[in-house]
Amino acid sequence: MTEPVLATFGLTKIFGAVCASSDVSLTLNQGEIHAIIGPNGAGKSTLISQICGGLKPDSGRVEFLGRDITTMPLRQRARLGLARTFQVSALAMDDTVLQNAILGNLGARGKPFDFFSSALKQKDLRKTAMLALERVGLADHIFTRTSELSHGQRRQLEVAVALTLRPKAFVMDEPMAGMGADGSRGMTTFLDGLRDEAPILLVEHDMDAVFALADRLSVLVYGQIIATGTVDEIRNDPDVRTAYLGDAA
Template identity: 65%
Template sequence: MSVLALEGITKRFGALVASDGVSLELRPGEIHALIGPNGAGKSTLIAQIAGALRPDAGRVWLAGEDVTALDTPARARRGLGRTFQISALAMEHTVLENALLGAQGARGGRLSLWRPVARDAGLRAVAEAALQRVGLTEQAETVTATLSHGQRRQLEVAVALTLSPKLFLMDEPMAGLGLEGTAAMTELLDGLRVEAPILLVEHDMDAVFALADRISVLVAGAVIASGTPDEIRADPAVRLAYLGEEDP
């Protein structure tokens, strides 16, 4: 059974069709990359998967449950772990406090950092395990605003991990990272797929082709091709529409 399935997702903004009958699935243990040029509709599709935007037509299924009508917090509680293109971390709080906020949100409680929450042994265990998983244990008491860009990306993954996710929805996790940071993030994501599959939206084609088991290509709101990396590389329509190549 698919962990995530989209069936005919359609979204219009006036005359603009931002999502044009998109169907795709995310299977257990895989990384499925979603790529496409700027303006292809990737952000709109992500918002519909996450629950921030309701489709005009189509269905979103999470672990066999129709979640189309559910909002973002409800989908998160059902196991959708998300990272963002632009950081959504609480910069004034410490690394550990950000992870605690994620763990508390997963429990379904009101988000706050009152002292009893910080002393909650169960929440701390979840938060500290997530930080250890991404390599931020030594930075636990560091104020998030002072982290490097790459460390903030790692922290976003840790916060997503506190949800005990059934899947990860990752929006350009390589954005702004240098060669070293991209290599570290690639290694981290490669190991995460065994814990939960990843739907990866990414512009870094080297990272996409290194990580993805399958790739779907979105152009003008519609999926024009879906397949293995080798199949996508060889597809003439993809090479012309996105990869910028023409058949010789």
């Protein structure tokens, strides 16, 4: 068995009286989609922030590609190849779709201090950005202002920006949120193919998508992982049924 791409060891984060993460250990292996599900307020976003940077855990470690990244700033984790998409889109809303995608590639290149050339006319920047936009199906909207996109399209753009980083792992926070049934199906098919490129840690509420995609599932309740396993294992786990799936059904 090879080393996991991304792993957490005993992550714990406490806000006052609330234990947002309690001893969370999970792994993301090459070529897999590992989904994290759990009811609202289970601590999914807190967990993601500790993995991607932005929140420091009270105790525990995060390892990425064999390196301890627990205290590394967000942008250095991104440089290493950890690409994150946001639940609430964090895009440059006044810029065009293409500009946002180019920004991603600019970050991957790591040399933003280029003052005189035209960003949109640089062939390599534009090519990578266009390729990513084509893959998520936004190629027809490259000159649209981002604020004029639908919620679903913004999700697609988030994923496209992540693609331009050529990451070693994706961390996606509800990439289907706000999408219609069609969009959701399209994104499911797309993510299905993406796992061979880089593994995905997926936080998602859309259970159809999760069950269709996930190689493994972890169930997070009150900051604790109560079960990890394949889709079938989780479906049949009695604890999970009472804690989560039972409530939903």
